[in-house]
Amino acid sequence: MTASSFIFYVLAAFILGSGLLAVTSRKLFRAAIYLLFSLIGIAGLYFWMNYEFIAAVQIVVYVGGIVVLIIFSIFLTHHVGAEMEQPNRLRMGFAALAAFLSFVFCALVISKNEFAIPDQAPVPLTVDRIGMQMLSLTEHGYILPFEVVSMLLLAAMIGCIVIAMKLPEKTS
């Protein structure tokens, strides 16, 4: 086994382990931290795949933004140190069963399929290439989704403010 695949297996174990702990942990804050680890593991995976830009974006946005947001909301709504209740056994078992069986099914599908890896020269993934293609108007340009996503972000921001704001008391 090469070093590359060894690193891959380590990363995979790390990601899956943290994920599993994140969804089963009984302490809320710990679950958030496990999520953090899982996301960092995924970023590591991207690094291993030589997609540095994506890895960086993942760390900056996901880890630095979303997880922080989640932690803020935990502090806003919860007694941090307390334990959470267990869901009832029936639901847990059922969900576990469903997830497991579906995983087996998908795994079977994947393993039956042979992906033909073409012999093409990989394109180096530099930032300027990504930027140029994102903003170009030609056939492979992604300028339209770019604009749409930016509008989505704007809408999300405004939406959050509207949903979560406290209306001032009306004094008659």
Place this chain on the structure above:
Amino acid sequence: MNHILFLSTALFFIGVYGFLTRRNVITMLMAIELLLNSVNINFIAFNKYLYADKLDGVFFTLFLIAIAAAEASVAIAIIINIYRNYRSIDVDDVDSLKW
């Protein structure tokens, strides 16, 4: 490449399990993040191994990260509203939309 797909599938179903099982709304949100991430891994894997000369998977991933951020923020806003109205963030308590 199949291994990466196994990884992402497993992560996906871990996320599903977490979504269906957890009682706290914030942990459900965390499980959703896991789901989205598994999809991201899938896109990158396909891009790297099957379509190495194009960048479409990368773009998908970028946009998906952006969208996930937006969605997480809206979800937090809703959670705060729920906490204000129901005084609890247990998803079993938020069942007013029943018969």
Place this chain on the structure above:
Amino acid sequence: MTGDFKIILIPLLPLLSFLLLGLFGRKYLRESSGLIGTLSLLGSALLSVFTAYNYFFVTGKVNGVYQPLVVLQQTWLEFSPGVNIDMGLLIDPISVMMIVIVTFVSLMVHVYSLGYMKGEERFATYYAFLSLFTFSMLGLVLSSNIFQIYIFWELVGVSSYLLIGFYFDRPSAVAAAKKAFIVTRFADLGFLIGILVLSFGAETLDFKTLIERLTTSTPQLHNMVITTFLGFSSLTWGLLLVFAGGAGKSAMFPLHIWLPDAMEGPTPVSALIHAATMVVAGVFLVARLFPVFAISAPGALHVVGYVGALSALFAAVIACTQTDIKRVLAYSTMSQIGYMMFALGVSGYGGEHGLGYMASMFHLFTHAIFKALLFLGAGAVIHYVHSNDMEDMGGLRSKMPVTHLTFLIACLAISGIPPFAGFFSKEEILTAAFEHNKLIYGIALSTSGLTAFYMFRLYFNIFWQKDFHAEHSGHHGEGPWSMLVPLMILGVLAAVAGFVPFSLFITSDGKELETSVNIVFSVAPVLFALTGILIAWRLYKSENEVPAKLARAFGSFYQGAFHKFYIDEVYLFITKKVIFNLVGRPSAWIDKNIVDGGVNLSVDLTEDTSGLIRNWQSGNLQQYAMWFFAAVIGLVMIFMSAWK
């Protein structure tokens, strides 16, 4: 033919008057509604007389035979080529005679009601109903299509219902109206089936075509005669069923039960409907189809004859015992219509053989006059005495001279005393019966004696017998002019109408027929009549014990006659014990338990099912997600397996 459109005005004027009075009468036109009704009827009457004059003397005859003329025809509904329901007007001798009679008697009743119904709150409604009835009756006699006659038949039934139940706050009137309508409706079921049989066989609904097809040798006639059911040909069945409808409307035995009860209506109504016009509709129907009866189905004609004769005798016997003067007159009507029916029954077709037909129509004509006169006179008496019962009356001849005189004329006419109208028509009937069927002749002769007896019993009881004690009333005079003038006009007519040379105009085949009075033959009936009158004189002119002793002597027969031979009780028994219990109750049970139960069961099932399913919508987000997820996996599996 000139005057085409004037003919349609004859039924149209009363229709317009009905609409006007019906819609606006109660609020706006109460005082003048009587005048409006009377004027429209006057118009119709004049037009009818003009039409009759035109038809009989000017244009009707072609080669010496009166032709049936179809004046207007409009196809309304076409079932198949040849079988259409047309709306049209048919002018032939009997329909012309009928429109003259109907409009004239209706006019008399309208004038009379101006006085009789004065002060009635629903005055306008009354005149509206009278106009509706006149319209329906005129439509009936002018119909050119057998289905059209059915439509107007039912309309006449409705008008009769409305008029009998005019005093709707009286339960007896309401019950009588219902009874009349239900009994005639039941008879009309037979009529409708008869129409269907006849029209199916002859492949047409039009009268002219129907009669032509079923009296000459055509394939349709052949088919109808060949197909038999229970031993009778389909033609006989059709005609008998049609006659059943006619028997219901004309109160023949055993469908007569509604006629005595129908006397609950106002007396002018009884005069118009239940004496002169509606009840003869059955006779008119048989006369209309007479060629078919006489030429192709003489068996059916025999049935008609016997039913008529039986009804005549039956009614005469009952009339001898009744004390309500209107009921006596009702049974008398039934008896006289029986005369008309059996006169048709013993008739043949063509020339001398058709004497019965001519006599029947002649009797219809004279009967309308004197029966209307009798009823109107009875109305005047009731108006004066405020009671229907013979016991309350007596000695009125000095107090009501006009009524007395005209009533006497009418009684003499109905008894068949020459030279009054009834003598001539009855004589023709008896001649026809003598030549064809001796049994019916015997029944007719004895019935005429009974007729004289009970009519004069009535006469003496009202106008002689005892002195009238003016307890209840009598302080107003005999009646206003509007009530007396019709009596006088009808009285004059009852005296002279017999001299009309009827056979020149109306015969079974349209050709003129010379008839004369056979003096020797007439001796027997006149003798019977005079005997009846003398017996009545002896028993009833002054009060004595003889009637009561006779009643006891006849014993149970008298009791039976007094109770109308218990026919009503038989009907009640059949309907209550048999039909209600065997058919009505089980049907009600099925409806309530099985039909309703089925519906209730489906409701309960739905409720229970929904109660079970309802918990699916628990509001629990994760449960929804679980189902969603399961469905997605399922779909993926299906797509994957189907895609290969």
